[in-house]
Amino acid sequence: MAEQIEELDPAVPSEENAEAYMLDRKAVAAILETVEANDQAHLTQLMEPLHAADIADLLEQIDEDDRAALIRLYGQEFDGEILSELDESIREEVISILTPQVLTQAVRELDSDDVVDLIEDLEDAQQETILDALEETDRVAVEQALNWPEYSAGRLMQREVVMAPEHWTVGQTIDHLRATKEEDLPDQFYHIVMVDPRLHPVGNVTLGKLMRSRRETRLADILEETFQIIPAMRDEGDVAYAFNQYHLISAPVVDEEGRLIGVITIDDAMAVLDEEHEEDILRLAGVGEGSLSDRVAETTKQRLPWLAVNLVTAIAASMVISQFEAAIAQIVALAVLMPIVASM
Template identity: 70%
Template sequence: MADETTSPEVEAETDEQAYQLDRRAISAILYALDVEDREQLVELLEPLHAADIADLLEQINPFDRRRLILLYDREFDGEILSELDEVIREEVISILNPDVLADAVREMDSDDVVDLLEDLEETQHDAILGALEDSDRVAVQRSLTYPEYSAGRLMQTEVVMAPEHWSVGEAIDYLRSQENLPEQFYHVILVDPRMHPVGNVTLGKIMASRRETPLRELTESMFQVIPVTQYEGEVAYAFNQYHLISAPVVDEEGRLIGMITIDDAMAVLDEEHEEDILRLAGVGEESSLSDRVLETTRQRLPWLAVNLVTAVLASLVIAQFEAAIASLVALAVLMPIVASMGGNAGTQSLTVAVRALATKDLTGANVWRVLRREVLVGLINGLIFALVMGLVGLLWFGSLHLGYVIAAAMVINLVVAGLAGTGIPVVLQRIGVDPALASGAFVTTVTDIVGFLAFLGLAAMVLL
């Protein structure tokens, strides 16, 4: 690879601050709150995107947040609400003047209202639904009948479609005659007489073609139909894998009932990654910086409890060798090294495996090859670090035998780490458990126990 030694930071401008609210703007806004200068506040917030205002609200403290919302009052719009973290959103909704809330909700797209309702207490639902116009309320309520995290919750019901036998001219005349086209649309979906989607035509192709061209001749080669009950993570995968821009959603009979666009799929992909990364670290998946102390404590406790059980199991192994440790304290000094190296190597293998499972790169077709590779990698790194640790053992404690023992234990534990780090996520996935969630605990249990057992067991045999 020609460029593998170059780092991105050196070459492109990282410019970490590019899209960050600058400190001076925040200070000016807080000052406007202090002096209760509404005009100034509105002027300062006016140029900001709703997503940035939402970030600002998340980052200031609860006291300032309350003051800002009350002072900003009627200017507060629905888009800010959609962009907020759910914890802060609940807080904001409880502070907002009911009239302002009703106006804000009325401005929102129906899929954003659905998203809003999902995170709210049932008691707050009625206030939100009551604020909607009848037709919007029906759309929102229909959407809520689809399973959570399904394509049905993600889709918009406004679609632009045309019969498959139409020509470009017919499509253009139809589009021009429509009063209520969606805000954002990029394709016309072709449907057969039974309302089954059969192809997508981009607006660009329609504009660039002669009026008599049949739409059917202009369809995109990338065309994927999404079942309404499909899990949103799979939807995001399909968009990413097949480079889709929008895709029709169909009901069980295959009839067109909505459409998903890539920006929604991108948001889901982002959430899925966030969930994976947090699950791998044993953090409750719904956590955010806005969570309160007790909520955060509650989210993190279960994983720490699992870890405690793991650690106690490892201690039970150590306890079997109390006599050996008492007669050679060097064992106590060195034993955490073997366990720790195994834990790290296991985490490496497991992270690669979990990612590969998520991206469908690790399948039945290559699982044995990957497993063999991980074991070989463990063996080679094990041999390298066995040599290093053997020397450390020899030089530090002046015992050749101690060196042999720690070296052998290192090789054993790193091979086991490769095996467990790959095998455990694969098995968990097969039995229907999310490997990101549970693999870590299992793998470190294995590497801790094998690490202590191999080192102390060999030591008891060889040295005593």
């Protein structure tokens, strides 16, 4: 009976359900055929239902020539989110293919933290191209973020923060949000950060509680119980651990004087965790600082020193075994142990 319930339980992930979230091979083939036929209208139709992450996966899977042809044909439809989802190993190549007009439009759609993540590993010339595409205020925010050490919370945070004075009510906060220009708010945010007169964060209010509460309710009365402040100099790995440990959705970032300067959201923290897990897997495979999407030639080059060491040790083991040929010939059962000796 328990087995039957387990089979019928929709919460139990199955291989079929997992494949539903993967890029369909037939869809990839259809897209490549459309690119080869140079049919822009049909390509746009095929790409429209795809999430930016799926399009990034598609670009990572196909070869360099197909990638360039697809990007050129897709043209003005290229979204900034695709750039932020791309693996670093091909991001620079994709940016070099995009026209200045498309790149400008794509970059302007991104939050400051995504722009920082996008350009921090690029060449100086490409960095300057992207910075020139930004509005003046956005450019200043990105340049300030780049001044923080790499792999720090200051580099990871986004500078667009929704904050409110600690004495405000729910009604005042909602009116403020409605009066604020759309471009001055983050694309996505989960908390209102309460601050004191010195801009020190004192608590978070979730949007859910904000919308459920009466207008006259003070923000101080509906604060979240879990509240973590992240120093800007903290290592991003520690930040990701804090998000995972305390089940955070977002957390304010402060400077040396404790003043609010940004916020880190869960998507950025989880991206750090993914990167660290990938690095661990690659180290176990002896690939070092490579990427799972690297080409075979690049991966082979990185693994070559380890393969050479393995070859030398295998030869040494063979030489040791050869010293006991007579014993092995007399007692054939010893041959069973040869693979064990060779692998030691």
